[in-house]
Structure formats: structure tokens, C-alpha cells
Amino acid sequence: MSNLNQVVTFIRDQFNTNEFIPLHEPRFRGNERKYVLETIESTFVSSVGAYVDQFERMMETITETRKATAVVNGTSALQVALQLAGVQQGDEVITQALTFVATANAIVYNGAYPVFLDVDLDTMGLSPKAIADFLDLHGDLREDGCYNRLSGRRIAACVPMHTFGFPVHLDELMNVCEEWQIPVVEDAAESLGSSYHDKHTGAFGRLGVFSFNGNKTVTCGGGGAIVTNDEEFGLKAKHLTTTAKKPHPYEFYHDEVGYNFRMPNLNAALACAQLEQLEQFVERKRTLASDYASFFDGIGIKFRRELPSTKANYWLMCVELENKSVREEFLSFTNANKVMTRPIWQLMFRLPMYQHCFRDDQKNALFLEERIVNVPSSVI
Structure with missing residues (x-):
């Protein structure tokens, strides 16, 4: 992906640091x-x-x-x-x-x-x-x-x-x-x-x-x-x-x-x-989500948004990439540049203790597993 340097730069600007940026760290700012x-x-x-x-x-x-x-x-x-x-x-x-x-x-x-x-x-x-x-x-x-x-x-x-x-x-x-x-x-x-x-x-x-x-x-x-x-x-x-x-x-x-x-x-x-501080935390995260949405829209990457009639806390914010290969490139580049990103969990039926469980075709879950990546989502 030619725009990965832009992604890293944007995230660093949001968190105002050149140090390692974790996926989600706590904030202790109150009592x-x-x-x-x-x-x-x-x-x-x-x-x-x-x-x-x-x-x-x-x-x-x-x-x-x-x-x-x-x-x-x-x-x-x-x-x-x-x-x-x-x-x-x-x-x-x-x-x-x-x-x-x-x-x-x-x-x-x-x-x-x-x-x-x-x-x-x-x-x-x-x-x-x-x-x-x-x-x-x-x-x-x-x-x-x-x-x-x-x-x-x-x-x-x-x-x-x-x-x-x-x-x-x-x-x-x-x-x-x-x-x-x-x-x-x-x-x-x-x-x-x-x-x-x-x-x-x-x-x-x-x-x-x-x-x-x-x-x-x-x-x-x-x-x-x-x-x-x-x-x-x-x-x-x-x-x-x-x-x-x-x-x-x-x-x-x-x-x-x-x-x-x-x-x-x-x-x-x-x-x-x-x-x-819950209300303040959620509002700050929603502001970050809005900034992410504008940025990723501008470079042609789909940012996951809440649906109408819902309000999301945007606990972990995520992008949806084109395919598994692009996902791997995104993960490799960002983590190599000290910006922590993470794929969605491996689907439960892939784990040895749950392979025997009933499952349907999992069409949507398989699609998402190959494409979803979480980006740094801490309260700013």
C-alpha cells in the first residue's frame, strides 16, 4: 500500500508522539x-x-x-x-x-x-x-x-x-x-x-x-x-x-x-x-473516530462507523482492508514502525477445543477475519 507512511504519520500526529503507540492504554485523570x-x-x-x-x-x-x-x-x-x-x-x-x-x-x-x-x-x-x-x-x-x-x-x-x-x-x-x-x-x-x-x-x-x-x-x-x-x-x-x-x-x-x-x-x-469519566472518555474516543473516518476516507480505506440509531463507544476502532494480503502488509508496516495494530480474532472454530462445534457457513465472519484491522484507540 503506497499510503502506509501517511497512516503512520497521521496516527503519530493524533497521539503526539514518536514513541511506541499501543492499541489501547488506560487513562487515569480523575479521582x-x-x-x-x-x-x-x-x-x-x-x-x-x-x-x-x-x-x-x-x-x-x-x-x-x-x-x-x-x-x-x-x-x-x-x-x-x-x-x-x-x-x-x-x-x-x-x-x-x-x-x-x-x-x-x-x-x-x-x-x-x-x-x-x-x-x-x-x-x-x-x-x-x-x-x-x-x-x-x-x-x-x-x-x-x-x-x-x-x-x-x-x-x-x-x-x-x-x-x-x-x-x-x-x-x-x-x-x-x-x-x-x-x-x-x-x-x-x-x-x-x-x-x-x-x-x-x-x-x-x-x-x-x-x-x-x-x-x-x-x-x-x-x-x-x-x-x-x-x-x-x-x-x-x-x-x-x-x-x-x-x-x-x-x-x-x-x-x-x-x-x-x-x-x-x-x-x-x-x-x-x-x-x-465514562461520558468524557466516550466523547473523546468518538472525536478520534471522526478524525480517523475523515482521514481514511481521504486515502481510500474504509473506516468502520456506527449504524443509524446506535451510539458506539468506539472501544477499538478498525479499518476494513481489501483482502488478506493487504491486511498483512498493513499490519507488518505499522507494527514495524512502532504503531500497534492488530487483526481481528481468529474465528473460534479454528481453535483446537472448538473445532468440533456446529457452525454455519460463516461467510461474513470469514470475510471480516481476512480484512479487519484495529488501529490505536486510546482516549486522547
Whole structure:
């Protein structure tokens, strides 16, 4: 590509540095130090503390959901959310192959089988049409739920993932899943600050989950959250993720097998300070996205934009190149010049532990896998 020098120069100008430019690094510009020091001084640095409660209330406000539960990371959040939605050993869960491996792993942690269906080209997320086509061919709606005629297994949930913060076609997806009585659990790990028809991602399904990993728009090093509008689910999520311990002043009594998935108060303090800046972070990222769009349009490279009626947080910004060969040239040149770029994930069915899983033709996912590249997306 003759314009790769222009790409590197433009990105360096945006970030105002000749040093290495990472793909996405955190920004600590608010009360992070203050809140963390307060937590240390209080000695409540583990899983009990005021900031854990505050974090949960803030997530409820941001997502406009009734209950939020703080957990140790986004993968654990999805694992528990699927269990709450009714996923059991031997069930199947519809999801996308174009995703980070944690989406598939969380399904398997519940003893279930991923079913990989195609994505839409415009959202890069799970396609409602692909779900409808699969269920029309293989779905069997019974009194106790939807079954896969091919495998005989119950289809216990559907997990769309909002790729890079771009919302999937939620209205259509929710309608298909409602018709087939399949609960939706949103993997909103990448989409904090994104919305669909002015409603926050994660708030559409029976449950939604978020990640606060070190490379996310808002981070606390690790961390995750489960959100839901079902208060019983919210209470159960808190119970399961805190080792299923019954409240008591001093006795230790656990009434079922739970998980030690608690978010430490120290991490929650950092998360609260970051959440206070969420709106500012998203707006700055959206400004960078607009600048990228203008630049890449000018040199004939397609920059991925949000769709009408959606607001994307532009967690990771990306370009769509002509083919795999051009993608490799782009990746090689930019990384050699200390500008970190990254291809989209390898599709899940390419990984040895998921090669046996059902998948449809994956036409769109294969197209995107060969062409999508993430460019530096940190808050400026």
C-alpha cells in the first residue's frame, strides 16, 4: 500500500508522539489515586467495602438496569449470567465465532456446547437472520424450550457479542429469540457507553455482562459486572459470586456451590473513579473516530462507523482492508514502525477445543477475519 507512511504519520500526529503507540492504554485523570488511597487507609481492600456497593449503584445508573453485581472479571460474569439464565450441562448456546475466546469459554464452563452462527457485515456481531435461518432448519419448539433437531440438545441461551463496542441488531435478534423462547444474555464486555435506540447495551437481554480489563474504555485492572432488570437474578448473582454464603454476623454457612468471583474493594475504588469519566472518555474516543473516518476516507480505506440509531463507544476502532494480503502488509508496516495494530480474532472454530462445534457457513465472519484491522484507540 503506497499510503502506509501517511497512516503512520497521521496516527503519530493524533497521539503526539514518536514513541511506541499501543492499541489501547488506560487513562487515569480523575479521582483514581484519591479513591485507592482511601481504600488502603480504610483497610477494606478485599471484597467487602463501600466502593463495591458504589460501583454496583453506578452501573445500575449507567445501564438503567435494576440490579448490578460486581465480579472479578468479564468472563466470570458471563459464566454466572449463563447459569442464571438456565444453561445446564449438555445444553447448547448460540453465539458467534467472531469473538474473543472468553465468550466461548464461559459457555463451556457451564458444561454447554457453543453453536457458532454467522455475524452481520455491518455490525460484526451475531446476525438475527443467521439465527432465524438456523432455527427454521433445525429448531424444535417444545413445552420445555427450544431443541436442536440435529443434536437433540436443548438450546438454552443466545449470546450476542457487541464487537468492538458496535451494537448488534438488537430488535431483530430479541424478536427471533423470543419467538423461539431462547433467553438472551448479552456479552457487552466491550460496549460500556454504547447504546441502541438510546438504550444501553446489556439492558436488552435477560442479563448483560461487562468487562473492566486493563484495555477497556473504563478499567480497574480487572473486574466485571452482571446487570439485569430481574431483581431475583440480581440477588442470586450476588449470592453465587460471593461463595453462596448466607448472611450471618460470624457463622460460615454456604447453601450451594458458589464461586469466589468477588471484586475487591481496591479494584472497585479504581472502577468508580473511572466510571465518573465514562461520558468524557466516550466523547473523546468518538472525536478520534471522526478524525480517523475523515482521514481514511481521504486515502481510500474504509473506516468502520456506527449504524443509524446506535451510539458506539468506539472501544477499538478498525479499518476494513481489501483482502488478506493487504491486511498483512498493513499490519507488518505499522507494527514495524512502532504503531500497534492488530487483526481481528481468529474465528473460534479454528481453535483446537472448538473445532468440533456446529457452525454455519460463516461467510461474513470469514470475510471480516481476512480484512479487519484495529488501529490505536486510546482516549486522547
